[in-house]
Amino acid sequence: MKVLLFFGLVAAALADVTRFDGEKVLRLKPVLAEHVTLIRDLAESIEVDFWSPDSPELVTIDIDVDIRVPARYLSIVYTTLGQSSMAHEILIEDVQVAINRQADNGISPKELHSYTKYNTWDTVLSWINSIASSNPSLVSKQVIGNTFEGRPMTLLKLGKSSGTTKPSIFLDCGIHAREWISPAFCQWFVKEALETYGSDSQMTSLLDQMDVYVLPVFNIDGYEYSHTTNRMWRKTRSKLSGSSCLGTDPNRNFDAGWCTVGASSNPCSETFCGSTPESEIEVKNVADFIRKNKSSIKAYLTIHSYSQLLLFPYSYSYNLAADHSELMSVAQGASAALTSLYGTRYTSGPGASTIYLAAGGSDDWAYDLGVKYSYTFELRDTGYHGFLLPESQIKPTCEETMLAVKYIAAHVQKNLY
Numbered sequence: 001m002k003v004l005l006f007f008g009l010v011a012a013a014l015a016d017v018t019r020f021d022g023e024k025v026l027r028l029k030p031v032l033a034e035h036v037t038l039i040r041d042l043a044e045s046i047e048v049d050f051w052s053p054d055s056p057e058l059v060t061i062d063i064d065v066d067i068r069v070p071a072r073y074l075s076i077v078y079t080t081l082g083q084s085s086m087a088h089e090i091l092i093e094d095v096q097v098a099i100n101r102q103a104d105n106g107i108s109p110k111e112l113h114s115y116t117k118y119n120t121w122d123t124v125l126s127w128i129n130s131i132a133s134s135n136p137s138l139v140s141k142q143v144i145g146n147t148f149e150g151r152p153m154t155l156l157k158l159g160k161s162s163g164t165t166k167p168s169i170f171l172d173c174g175i176h177a178r179e180w181i182s183p184a185f186c187q188w189f190v191k192e193a194l195e196t197y198g199s200d201s202q203m204t205s206l207l208d209q210m211d212v213y214v215l216p217v218f219n220i221d222g223y224e225y226s227h228t229t230n231r232m233w234r235k236t237r238s239k240l241s242g243s244s245c246l247g248t249d250p251n252r253n254f255d256a257g258w259c260t261v262g263a264s265s266n267p268c269s270e271t272f273c274g275s276t277p278e279s280e281i282e283v284k285n286v287a288d289f290i291r292k293n294k295s296s297i298k299a300y301l302t303i304h305s306y307s308q309l310l311l312f313p314y315s316y317s318y319n320l321a322a323d324h325s326e327l328m329s330v331a332q333g334a335s336a337a338l339t340s341l342y343g344t345r346y347t348s349g350p351g352a353s354t355i356y357l358a359a360g361g362s363d364d365w366a367y368d369l370g371v372k373y374s375y376t377f378e379l380r381d382t383g384y385h386g387f388l389l390p391e392s393q394i395k396p397t398c399e400e401t402m403l404a405v406k407y408i409a410a411h412v413q414k415n416l417y
């Protein structure tokens with residue numbers, strides 16, 4: 001009886017998990033206006049999940065388009081592509097197989113924290129608590145507010161206490177739920193900072209003279225949902241009256257050219273900008289914290305995936321930032337440092353001209369608030385695994401990214417303003 005009950009519960013739990021059997025991720029290569037139209041028409045007539053760019057309205061000529069196509073629509077997509085001159089290739093043969101293959105480091109059980117696996121939120125939270133309590137001289141934590149579903153947004157502050165307010169860097173991960181490599185990097189950063197303080201001269205000097213705020217998971221509700229229910233979830237989990245679609249894109253919800261370009265006012269879109277700027281409590285909590293500490297925060301770094309890009313303002317406009325040349329040269333130096341380890345190549349530049357126009361992003365907002373060194377990382381890879389980067393790539397990805405982050409931090413430290 002107990003056994004039957006157990007299997008009954010397992011079956012009930014499994015029934016709620018979205019599966020992706022037979023789904024493919026395709027890369028389309030639009031080079032003509034009619035290719036762009038074809039992709040947008042396709043997106044309107046069938047259910048397609050845009051991996052890159054983030055939504056059909058961002059599709060432009062000469063930028064590869066990666067889409068996840070549900071199995072039932074594959075034949076119509078192939079027929080349409082067959083009648084078109086647009087080049088295309090298959091990036092992922094079977095999305096469910098790729099999901100099952102992600103955990104290739106063999107680390108279990110689920111509750112055990114590891115820097116080389118994709119930890120669930122509960123595991124990340126216990127790690128936050130234990131890392132703070134075991135390193136009281138270098139780490140403190142504070143809750144900057146709760147998420148829509150009531151989870152505590154816990155921020156770690158790394159740095160040697162000095163009794164006075166030190167200049168600081170704000171680093172966040174996990175704005176988009178399905179970009180699992182991002183929270184893995186924030187955890188790795190904290191580990192590295194604590195392990196190398198006292199031996200690595202740059203890290204020691206950084207934490208002596210500055211503080212680094214780390215928000216390991218920004219969109220906790222979405223991250224949890226992507227673990228429990230739908231691996232492909234991107235947005236927050238907020239409910240909007242009058243719509244059956246849940247969630248807002250937190251990286252379209254900041255008050256920076258809000259919802260003017262590259263965002264959608266349709267609550268069912270993956271790039272829904274929200275009902276108002278900062279309508280998402282997670283966005284408001286972070287924005288309030290940065291506003292309150294804006295005299296000390298000298299850099300804002302936000303980690304996403306995928307595409308291997310190092311972007312800086314602006315994304316909501318083609319206008320160049322007032323600090324464009326400095327931001328560009330630091331980005332190029334940081335990218336070169338990253339590449340030096342494993343040869344991973346990055347492209348750097350302002351968001352709008354490097355990828356596409358998109359308003360409401362956190363980096364543009366922080367920059368306009370006065371945080372000069374504002375950067376968005378898009379980590380590995382370039383689409384072979386996309387959001388389903390295997391756990392075996394967490395370590396090399398984090399190691400190389402550390403070099404870029406430390407390069408930027410060193411520049412900030414030498415150029416405080």
Ligand SMILES: [Zn+2]
Nearest residue numbers: 176179304305
């Ligand atoms: Zn993202």
